[in-house]
Amino acid sequence: MDTAETLKQLDRIRLLALLDFLALIPLVVCVIIGSDAVKGILGPIHGIGFLGLLYFCVKGAGEGRWGWWFPALVVVTLGPPGSLIGDVKIRRDLKASTA
Secondary structure (H helix, E strand, O other): OHHHHHHHHHHHHHHHHHHHHHHHHHHHHHHHOOOHHHHHHHHHHHHHHHHHHHHHHHHHHHHOOOOOHHHHHHHHHHHHHHHHHHHHHHHHHHHHHOO
């Protein structure tokens, strides 16, 4: 397994997770206050971000870079939180295995 390529893929996941998180926070607020106009815009943006995160996590699991727990965590946490948690864990494990 190529560590540099794994880190590159994790960088993509981290960037997409942060961008998706920026859409998720106001989306949750809009759901709470009932703003339908903003939900109609942010909902699809978050949905596309979620599918992108899921794609990259499933791709990495299929390549054997990490376990299938990572895509499962993304699904359970609805995207950004799980992908950021998985990113930190995998980076920590990679650092420990190369040290």
